[in-house]
Amino acid sequence: MTTAKRDTYTPETLLSVAVQVFIERGYDGTSMEHLSKAAGISKSSIYHHVAGKEELLRRAVSRALDGLFGILGEEPARVGRAVERLEYVVRRMVEVLITELPYVTLLLRVRGNTDTERWALERRRDFDHRVAELLRAAAADGDVRGDVEVRLATRLVFGMINSMVEWYRPDGRGVSEREAADAVVQLVFSGLRKQH
């Protein structure tokens, strides 16, 4: 078994094991020994793939960040009225969170003790600002309510979406990706959008 695993090991499977261990033990509490045991390969085999655990963290949070920033490059996020672009981004954020659940979970737990963690936090803030800008533009268009301050509203909306990592399980028995995305969009937008 161990030999078979060793033969088929790829940087991709190593990353997915590492993310689980980081989530369970916390990044600080994870040693190369823990990673080696969980992956069922030797430490030297891990070092064959990556320079160390910080590289695994960087790859893992990059996957989540690439998913999120990728949304902003998609046409419906770039073209059209700000409120429609915002709605698209919120829906896609839920979808990316579900598709990349362990990676986004890890990203949201990053606290900033290493360069990689500080870099990840900064990228998260950049993303938050980009979404806040969209909300501000939608408010300027008169399409969303003006009585909730933009930064506060952004935080609350991100809070609602990000809290899904605490309970969402993609096991096919619970809430589907579509139901979750619809529910978030309904709750957020019938709240944010002015009723005409």
Added chain:
Amino acid sequence: MTTAKRDTYTPETLLSVAVQVFIERGYDGTSMEHLSKAAGISKSSIYHHVAGKEELLRRAVSRALDGLFGILGEEPARVGRAVERLEYVVRRMVEVLITELPYVTLLLRVRGNTDTERWALERRRDFDHRVAELLRAAAADGDVRGDVEVRLATRLVFGMINSMVEWYRPDGRGVSEREAADAVVQLVFSGLRKQH
């Protein structure tokens, strides 16, 4: 200084120090030694007040749970149309979260490894169910939208409120309790309430 501290130490101040340490280190990662250092009193002085760290945890999460369950006993949460009672409960949840910030933060981080943690998780679930029941009643009255499933909506609303522990700081420079409560109620209810 240490002597002065020792003289004025009360179970209340010990609890508030313990909660900070539990939040920083995690409950599992906190030893009586850590608590003794943080409080500036000897371990035997701590044992004079409590049987051990689990009793401190129980007192701390009880304070948060008493705050939350207390809401349900207040008259506006008991009398009137379900949707109005729900709105009152949501507003008061934000207020209790802010007033008891460290205690609610700790409650939300409890994971369930000890009897006290399992008990706290069960009490949290009870509270969630009570709020979900209110939402169900409001839906039955036709006062909230029917296109988002009750359990999912409850989770998302709790997610929005609970996420405040990640960023809310009661330092007087940021968002006031009133602004936060207003914003949550606005976002949640213009989303949940049917537009006539």
